[in-house]
Amino acid sequence: MEYLLIIILSYMVGIISPSHLITKHLKKIDIRDVNSKNAGTSNVAMTLGLKYGVIVGIFDILKGFIPVLVVRLLFPGNDVLWVISGVSAILGHIYPIHMGFRGGKGTATFGGVCLALFPVVSLVLFVLFITILIVSDYIVVPTMLAVILIPVGMIFTNFSIISVLILFIYTFLSVYKHWPNLVRIYRREEIGLREALKK
Template sequence: MNLVLWVLFAYACGCLNGAYYIGHFLYGEDIRVKGSGNAGARNAGRVMGRKAFVYTVIIDALKTIFPLLVVIYLGEASNLVLACVVVAILCGHIWPVQLHFHGGKGIVVYLAVSLVLLPMGLLIVGGLILLLYIITKKLTIPTLTSFFIMPILLMIKSSWMLAAAYFFMLFIIVRLHRSGGVE
């Protein structure tokens, strides 16, 4: 399968927005007009409760893991293909076409990509987030700060293409969190 088809497949998977579908089918609500207006797990949890948060995280993680595993197990797992696929999944999550380009901010997608491509790095990031949370009693800044470890670890592993993709994803995620949304 060529790169363009992999990217389209990954984008389509990324467009499956857990918070929106959980809100729509289980609660009869449009998460994009509730709470912060963000169609992500954190807002789903705030607006609809813990169950909605958990279901959203599961859906968003699976929609990220599935295309990555398909690419890897079909033998197309060059660093270029993987880099393009992870960025496409993130773009689908943040700017889903069927939701008029109004999705989540990408935290779960970033973490799920890390679970597949660099699981030991994810453990390091998790530990650092926990440590910084204990110190600061805040979550967003420690999380975003800790995410910088992933591209650095990939550079150490000499996966320059994937490190670049991670830096690009991180740039988008930080910008969305600074601006307060995806509007």
């Protein structure tokens, strides 16, 4: 019973969309109709500026961090429940029921999940993420590295193999969601972050 309850509650946290709420309030637009048409941090940064992108990013991170932290405190010995909570929150972000299942790509929320699962490692990875982002100029590059390497790295930790496999659900989903970006980078059609922010 607790599994179903955690899935539902975590999903409900995940469907809260600060990107949608902020752009609706400030610009009277649907963030899903402009630029990358993605209800997430990077699109808000491109549409409203870096300040609002940071605000949305923090909220999206908290959507993944808080449910996992709460579940971890309530069930300290069950890492499967922690990961189920995190993936449910991510799925809520990507497929919010009240937005016609058209949300973001879940990257920031995934970061919040990782922060709750292994805080010290996540802070190191965050610095690495920013470094790779600055060098590559494409958010998708460090994102792909993170969503692939983190579940792989979990194999060599104390997390159960079931938890690793559950987290891999988001890995495959993230690759699917970002595939058009990867294709555009290959074709040299993708707009870099620096260029997007200048606009």
